[in-house]
Amino acid sequence: MSELNRLSIEEFSETQKLPIVVVLDNIRSGLNVGSIFRTCDAFLIEKIFLCGITAQPPHREIQKSALGATETVKFEYFQSVAESIIQLKSEGFIILGVEQTTESVNLENFKWHKNQPIAVILGNEVDGISDEIINDVDAFIEIPQFGTKHSLNVAVCTGIVLWEILKAYKID
Secondary structure: OHHHOOOOHHHHHHOOOEEEEEEEEOOOOHHHHHHHHHHHHHOOEEEEEEEOOOOOOOOHHHHHHHOOHHHOOEEEEEOOHHHHHHHHHHOOOEEEEEOOOOOOEEHHHOOOOOOOOEEEEEOEOOOEOOHHHHHHOOEEEEOOOOOOOOOOOHHHHHHHHHHHHHHHHHOO
């Protein structure tokens, strides 16, 4: 394992993170939450906000798919996603919703701004982003899809979106 150059928990905590907060809006599956923790660890994401019914560590299903990422990625719980948005806006975050709307920008066409922190909201597996915050979102992005289904698993979606953001941060 040492050949993989993995960071220890201590090294990870001291490593500079991307100024990105992933907001989980009423995610019902603990397995999805755990997968998202793991993805956030892989991409050095600053923090996860767990909102509403979203399970919180320690939780058996989260632990099963997070594989220890709950020990490295910081998280906070909010009773409602609206509370989390108020905090993020007060801290200067751009609020991005991952959702198919009439206003959505295709992920490959979205222009990322490295000079401002980003909050990425991912909604419930069935209902999407909560209606109560739709007007608080600065922009909506969607992942292009070409098959018969027009939705992706929320954990898969998180990985795709964070990878695109990471690529934008790496470009000078």
